[in-house]
Amino acid sequence: MQQYRNDYSEGAAPQILNALVATNAEQTPGYGTDGHCARAAELIRAEICLSDAVVRFVPGGTAANITAIAALTDEFEGPICAADAHPMNHEVGAIQATGRRLIPTDDALGVVTPDGAERAWRACTATGTHNTRPAMVYVSDTTELGHVWTASEFDALCDWADERGLAVYVDGARMASAIAAAGSDLDIAHIARRATAFTLGGTKNGMLFGEALVICTDTARGARAADRLPYLIKRTGALTAKGRLMGVMFEAAFDSANANDAGTALYWQLAQHADRCATMLADGLESLGWDPVLATKGNQQFFWVNPDTAQVLNERFGCEPMDMPDSTGQGRTVVRFVTSWATDPALIEQELLPACRELIA
Missing domain, CATH: 3.90.1150.10 (Aspartate Aminotransferase, domain 1)
Known part of the structure; x- marks a missing residue:
């Protein structure tokens, strides 16, 4: 019987495996400093229409969340998020272990709203230094219950975050599914224009493993996060000696050679x-x-x-x-x-x- 347990039960899409086999005997520098990672990063920057974005590859979603949130905040700060957000219930306190506290909203069905975020922000800031300082908003696209963010929903939340001086991070473990969804009006370039950081998931979209972590450097908080990121990736154990494997897979996913007749990258085709x-x-x-x-x-x-x-x-x-x-x-x-x-x-x-x-x- 075909299984519907998750979207990572299988190995990898044939085009991804072919790229790994074709480059298998290459000898490259380690730790993501190779040409495949560099080209994959360039292809992603072109796809998101943001030439100065910092792109790094980490092996899994929890590692991406830890490093992104730690890069965007200090130990006495934390992200505002939905009560059912993945780091709240499925990451064994990984974020809290860094000293940060997750700040849940009371929004229904896991979709953080400006009103819900404002209530959470006020509850934390009302007592001054006696509580965690909100420094960012965490959302995922799709959400834990499969909701695909609309452009108006996302812009409203980003506008609120901008007013409060908070960063916005989008956990994109299933970003491909959200962007590729029929009728979706929120594209990846739009997210890149508004978010401070986001991920493009590979593990749940046809790759053996790997997430692309993107930091947008057009704000002070984003630029600071980009500077901190390499050290945090290493400290969290997410820096892999054979990081080139992720570069090869993301390179194949966004290479025009694997695009269809409409010019759609393989990454979106799979989704x-x-x-x-x-x-x-x-x-x-x-x-x-x-x-x-x-x-x-x-x-x-x-x-x-x-x-x-x-x-x-x-x-x-x-x-x-x-x-x-x-x-x-x-x-x-x-x-x-x-x-x-x-x-x-x-x-x-x-x-x-x-x-x-x-x-x-």
Whole structure:
């Protein structure tokens, strides 16, 4: 049975593997100082339309979050974030271990709003030096519940952060899925213009591993973060001797040689496929009368089901149950379906949907 557990169960897209094989016997300098990392960084700068951005490669999402947040803040500061933000619940206190405290908002469904951020900011600053000083806003695109940020939502939050003098960091572990989502009006160049830093995830978009961490240096906080970044990457254990492997993979992902006839880079093509499969899956489940948690356009889809159905979906298709209270009092559980660059749409029709037709949501 095809699995819908996550978007990193498979190895890597063929074009990525081909690039690794083709360069396998090359001898290059270590620690990301090689030509492949340099060219990958240049390709990313061109893609985001920001020629002076600093681009570094780290092996995973938690490492990227630790280094980015530590670079953008001091030990007595912290990021404002959603209550269900990934660093809040899935990184074992990695950010807190650096001395920073995460400052959650009371926003619903994991989408930080200017009003929610303002309430969190006021609560922290009301007591002066007795509390953590907010220094940045952390968001992810897509969010933990799969929401794809719109340009107006993102701009409103960035405007608020600018007024308060805070940095904005976008965790882009699934940035490709968000940008490639049908109807999305927030492109990567727009994010680069407004954010202080962001990541472009590779692990969840067809690479063996790796995240590109981008620092925009047009603000004082961004320039300071760029200066601190190399040392923090080393201190957190994220500087890899064979860093060139990430350079090779990101180089292949953005190389024009792998673009399609429309000029779309492989990086976005892989995400488009995952998103199309997710939409097919969601449309099929909704046609069966299944209840989505919210309308999402990325490669994560969330549905309310009864606990027995959740167990069957987990055992047969790898769908993970989520810890969310059911406000209707029906005792339902949320399950997550995740598609990837490797998802076979035919198997959605042949395996998953027929099985779900026999189950009671």
